[in-house]
Amino acid sequence: MAKDDPTIGILALQGDFEAHSKHLTERLGVRAPIVRTVAEVEAVDGLILPGGESTTIGKLMVRFGVGDAIVRRVAAGMPVYGTCAGLIVLAREVEGSDQYRLGLLDVSVARNAFGRQIDSFEADISMPVLGPEPVRGVFIRAPYVRSAGPGVEVLAQYEGKIVAVRQGNILATAFHPELTDDVRVHSMFLSQIHRYLCHRRA
Secondary structure, eight states: OOTTSOBEEEEOSSSSHHHHHHIIIIISOOBOOEEOSHHHHHHOSEEEEOSSOHHHHHHHHHHHTHHHHHHHHHHTTOOEEEETHHHHHHEEEETTOOOOOOOOEEEEEETTTTOSGGGOEEEEEOOGGGOSSOEEEEESSOOEEEEEOTTOEEEEEETTEEEEEEETTEEEESSOGGGSSOOHHHHHHHHHHHHHHHHHHO
C-alpha cells in the first residue's frame, strides 16, 4: 500500500466490522483501520458502518460521541457506506422506531423486513451499476428501503424491495457483500473515495 492510498475506516462499536476489514485489506489491498473515537473518524478518507444491532450501534455512537463527527464529515463530502444495520443508522426514518440514527440518507427503512435470524438467506441480486453479472446478496435479519426521496438512486431491488441505494457520497446496501468473494461493491465505494480525494486536493 502506497502512502497516498485512501484509508477506509470501519466503525467498530458493535457488529460485523472484522469481515469488512478483511475484505478490504486482503482482497483490495486497502488500509482499513477500525474506528471508535472522534479523532479516528476525523483521520479516515471514507467510513463503513457495518451490520450488527442498529439500536446498540446507535446508543454507542452517542456514548462515544462519534455520531456528530460522522455527520460533519459526510456533510463535508466524505463518502460513507452502510451495510444492513449501517443502512438503518444512516436513514432519515426507521419505521416504528425512534432509535438514534444519523438521518443522512433520505429513506424510510423497515427493520428485520425479511424475517428473523433463522430466516437469513442468500440470493443473486441484479445491480446494473456493477455490470451484467449479479451480486450475491447475503441477507441476515436484513432491512429494506420502504421509500426513497427524489435525490436517492435505487441501485438494486429484490422481489420488488429496494435493497441498495446511493445518494451523493452515501452508499447503502441491505445485504452483506463483505461475506462473499465479490469485491465490486467495495470497489465502487473505493472509487467514490478516490473522487472525493481528487476533488479535495484540486
